[in-house]
Amino acid sequence: MDKVYAPQEIERRIYERWEGRGWFAPQGSAAPFCIMIPPPNVTGTLHMGHAFQHTLMDALTRYHRMRGDATLWQPGTDHAGIATQMVVERQLEAEGLRRADLGRTSFLERVWQWKAQSGGTISRQMRRLGDSVDWSRERFTMDEDLSHAVTEVFVRLYEEGLIYRGKRLVNWDPVLLTALSDLEVLSEEEDGHLWHLRYPLADGNGHLVVATTRPETMLGDTAVAVNPEDGRYRHLIGRSVRLPLAGREIPIIADAYVDAAFGSGCVKITPAHDFNDYEIGQRHGLEQINILTATATLNENVPERFRGLDRFEARRRVVAELESLGLMEKIEPHRLPVPRGDRSGAVLEPWLTDQWYVKIAPLAHPAIEAVESGAIRFVPESWAKTYFEWMRNIRDWCISRQLWWGHRIPAWYDGRGNVYVGRSEAEVRTRHGLAASTALRQDEDVLDTWFSSALWPFSTLGWPERTGELAKFYPTSVLVTGFDIIFFWVARMIMMGLKFADGVPFRDVYITGLIRDHDGQKMSKSKGNIIDPLDIIDGIDLEALVAKRTSGLMQPHLAPGIVKATRREFPQGIPAFGTDALRFTFAALATQSRDIRFDLGRVGGYRNFCNKLWNAARFVTMMVPEPPGAEPAEHSVADRWIRARFARMLAGVESALTDYRFDFAATALYEFTWYELCDWYLELVKPVLQDDAASEALKRGARRTLVETLEALLRTLHPFMPFITEEIWQRVAPLAGRAGETVMLAPWPGAAGFPPDSQAESDMGWIQSLVLAVRQIRGEMDISPARRLPLLLQNASPEDRERLARHQTFLERLAGLESLRVLAAGESAPQSAIGLVGGLKLLVPMAGLIDAAAEIERLAKRLAKTRQELEKTRTKLGNESFVGRAPAEVVAAERARAAELEHTIASLEAQLERVRSLAAG
């Protein structure tokens, strides 16, 4: 084996073998375990958040596969209606074409072409991450069978009256020319103005003042509202004002919605262009006057001179005219939330159009109950609150989009305005007895992408067919995703699953934190702080990284800042860390926190961990070049100890995984591997294997323990670090007598061979204490590790003597001793540095080694520390309430502690005195 672990060489080769052998597909008839991948957007690439979630999903998948479950991790992508259409339209634009020039059919061909060409990016990334998904079952939301499921669900919901078509206000994107759902609206505060307009009373007796942030909409006003309790205006209710510019007479109405304390207390009502006004309009039977076209220019319902103007130009003209008429009371600066489309960034308009909606309340109720009853469990559970909060205030879902790319709405219209919904035009004709001569036209619109995503857990398994996969894997075991799509996706899957697949789509919802950059900022293209997970795996130089971050920016003016920040944060670019180091980092970072700052330093630490493991294996294969053989073996205390420690670690990893505490699992593995196996056990086998006097049986015991423990450790690490464990396992498994072609299909380790052994653990604890005490003296006295030390033991108990007899070799080797001897009772000790292990005193003679002054300083420091601790303990024991009320065992422990501290202090004091007197003499 090479001296340094080199991930680049092995990862691709290993993955190709796994995939080529078909090992990712579910096997056997055992208990099913299934995870549905949250389908990434087919236009996109995997970002750090994906890599994070994929690591956790893969760890769970590999863990369950090794436990023998029939394990399916289902991959796929969604068609991302708007995003994909935008990408292809931009491509056309470069050719000087628009989508209308091609027509619907050719345009869709172009989209499929584009998908064939660039849709592979994500799957390439997934392969590099080691994702053990069943590629043979990869799905795309626009696949024929998934589309079939979409149609089926639409038709059934329609037939039940849970889908309806209606003309109402929607969030309209005047750039993309489509409706959006509430969730696709991003509202942020921006600077604007509050214009106070004077509306003259129709009878000529003065005016009212209304305040508005969007003065151009006044052309569509159909009322002015006041609060019914507002004494200032009560006498005006029922009268009317003359709407300036438009010249219409509109009523003054009373509605409790109006806040008398805000502005003038009068509100202009524009039912066709404001969601609140729409509702007020409904309540009062007001006319709805739509003044905008689809592109947000003014239409024929406004006075001639305003027609055709863009909305913002219209605003300037309206304001100017009102000012010149003396109808502008005042203009104030004002911050207000401005709704923008999440894709286009355009300011959205509430606009009256015909759209399709899902009536959501009847679906929401059972979905709420599923979480309340525990049929679905959120982890961490506090996310259930967020879910409830949204579900209880949910509104009908606008599912139609004015796009070409997506699932076309299965509705047909005849010439008389009748609408027919069905699985196909043929079905519609048959069911409604429509003659072939009756012309039918299919609805032009497509469905929201999330509509098909909501069906993902069962559409990918073949629904509506009652397939074997559906029966076996539904409901799935766990959904792993980020909190940002609880509403978009999680809630909708629950609703649809309960409605159509006879039950919840998953048992657990594990909500991961959000990966942020080193400064806690959300990673985004526009901020220029994204990192491609593959660049951590393969490394990237600074210039390439800068180029990557600044190319294709929506706002090119941000580039200089991005360049600067990137050069500051990654002056050397990013080194190659390999997949396993990145994955282990993600696991270690997977705490219950909802924000996770990504720290490259951590990846470096775990890259080192990979190297540590690699070198441990290198050592093992050097020590055990061939199988140790089945002849009788004897196990040393170290052998028994490491086996017992392995069992504890294994149990810790298992319970951590049950609780989705990947951070605990990672810590348990890390600490066992580094601090127990490498720091202690590998050192402990050296004196055995390198000692000619040691028995063959003892050596065989050590060799077996080495290979068996390492082999089992590799299996335990495999879900987190699949590549390095496979590479090493191929060499080590035969030595440990374990057959099998791959670690990924090897059984998860069990207790056999790793029995608990508290005797070995306490003996090892004693050995470690002695070694540490000597090392402490060595370290604090700056004695070279190369220098062998003589060690004398004083005040040894019978147990100490007994242990010493059994473990002397270990002590000599690990503490770097030249000699080790127990002082006889009454035998005087030479001038020494002292270490204490319980009552046992460790003496390192100072002659020629240790400066008395240094030892005095060391002892004094230790004494001060111990006295401080004793002081605290005494205070506690001096408190009558503590002694009287605390549990007896707590008090007893405190007393024992005090006694031990006192003893330590006495020893230290005596020693200090001795060294001092000698130094003086």
Next chain:
RNA sequence: AGGCGCGUAGCUCAGUGGUAGAGCACUUCCUUGACAUGGAAGUGGUCGGUGGUUCGAUCCCACUCGCGCCUACCA
């Protein structure tokens, strides 16, 4: 406005009603036959603040300060 979360070592974060932990960084020593992507020893924290419950609070409760996120119709 409502909801949720966070504040622990220089940095990034675990954690527990009973002696505060890790990684990185830092200091000193060491190239000893697995590993310098290493080994050994060490420095470093009034656990945001105040009050309460308790024998005992970093942990539970109340208030408070600071920060963040999500929902929402104040024109």
